[in-house]
Amino acid sequence: MRDKKMPLAQLLAARPAVLSSWPTGAEVDLDEAFAWQAKIPAAKRFSTAMRAARDARRVLTQPRAGVALIDEHIRLLKYLETEGEADLLPTTIDAYTRQNRYEEAARGIEKSVNAGTSLLNGFPAVNHGVAGCRRVTDAVSRPVQVRHGTPDARLLAEITLAGGFTSFEGGGISYNIPYTKNVPLAKSLQDWKYVDRLCGLYEERGFPINREPFGPLTGTLVPPCIGHAVAILEGLLALEQGVRSITLGYGQGGNMAQDIAAIATLRELADEYFQDAGFSGYELSIVFHQWMGGFPEDESRAFSIICWGAAVAALSGADKVIVKTPHEAMGIPTKEANAQGLRASRQTVDMLADQPRIETPQVLREKEIIRREVDCLLPRVLALGSGDTAAGAAAAFEAGILDVPFAPSVHTRGKILPMRDNEGCIRIFNPGAVPLDDDIAALHREKLAERARAEGRSVSFQMVTDDIYAVSKGRLVGRPR
């Protein structure tokens, strides 16, 4: 196997420019950061928790959460730990920091101080610096992960890893295509190579950093094969840079058989592609995201969606579930609403803990479809790169071989058009340039024709719009009014 790891000297040479892009970067000293990481107890290390969950076949719960100010953020996380019984904690980063707009984050911090409440949608970790991050990670007793959506997360990674976080979400595709407008993939993939190499360096020194590519992408009717292809590519990219603890993700689609099949195939296919590429000794776990689309405002209905997601997470054998809240339709939740979502999920997950995974003929059929599709895509992507995984990924998006629906980025074609079939499975009406085998493409079209006949209308963009609004209006499939 060819060693694709970035030479250490190259990483070290790139660091000064990154660290000088905002004043708090000067606080990062790698040797001192390793010494700090050495003091983190095993029970607070993310990779340890994920491995234990996998071994015990438990589903861990984790919320999203972040506010502008340090003390307020600590109070929030401690509340989610005690009142929400969260197994794992997040620190969700605000949207200005995600775009490297630290001046605006600073303004948001100032306005939040004056308003007495957070006006930012997350924790501006870069502005708060290494010492601020350490206050947060030190104050809680659970493992804490950085969750964000940052195309260039080099400085954020430097500061938060030195700040005592033990897991870092994202990747060069999954934090570009759904999260920004015009950053070339070659650029974000290169910047994430830096992040992965930095995580790999911590791993080499004995401080494993869990890495979690963002599975749900746009969270809107994403066909499982698209999410899986991206997740496996980002897993490979992380492994190449020396990461060992990898959590791959998938966002709930809504049809139970398809969702269970997706979780099972994500684990199986990732193992196959990782091993084919020559990797062993890594620790793979799977995260299931509760419904990422629009929610109803009625909190009772929101709880129903939350618990349904928790149930499918448990029945599919996921290792972790990312939990939504009854405030989802209204934006950022209060800490109380967040804890409610966690406890509702906990109850469902624990009641299903002793029940076997579901594997019906329909699940087996969906598994076979997803496998076939991923095998249509990934070998072509890898061949395009001639051994360079990142180059293959960038070329695949350029050629439309990979395509993400409803994304803001101009660097995906956006020609793929998915919608639900008559049973609520996500199917592909128009694959664009995504090279599905003819029989698979025909199967998708037939499934959609079946729905069209049942609804007495032709397959159209109106169906997609109806599907996108359906859950917030109380159903899964967007039937005509």
Added chain:
Amino acid sequence: MNAPTIVLGVIGADCHSVGNKILDAFFNEKGFRVVNLGVMVSQDEFIDAAIETGAAAILVSSLYGHGEIDCEGFRGRCVERGLEQIVLYVGGNLVVGKTPHEAVAEKFSAMGFDRVFFPNDDLEKAARLLEEDIRARPREPVTERPA
């Protein structure tokens, strides 16, 4: 009357693109000429596009909670740039935290937005209101732009 031009976009550092694509398709179908700036649009980019296309309305979306910061001074900036009469709409999840719709609407009305919408509002109704509001206002005087 020619189809009125409207400028559409998601303000600030917000990358929520799904609703934006639906609004684009919907207002096109309703007969508006839609200039869609997509996500992560600054106040000045909205205004530049409105001036360049002679738009009758600007529709600002914000889903991520920073709407309050991003929309501050928008109406004043429009007036400064010569768009006194432009119809200004805002919609989405505009503030951080669950807040009664009335309180949010009041806050953004005071900031100079003509109407304030929420994620589950009816699009058909929004289109009717937009037609009425555009009809009720005199068009901007046509100004010559230097080449």
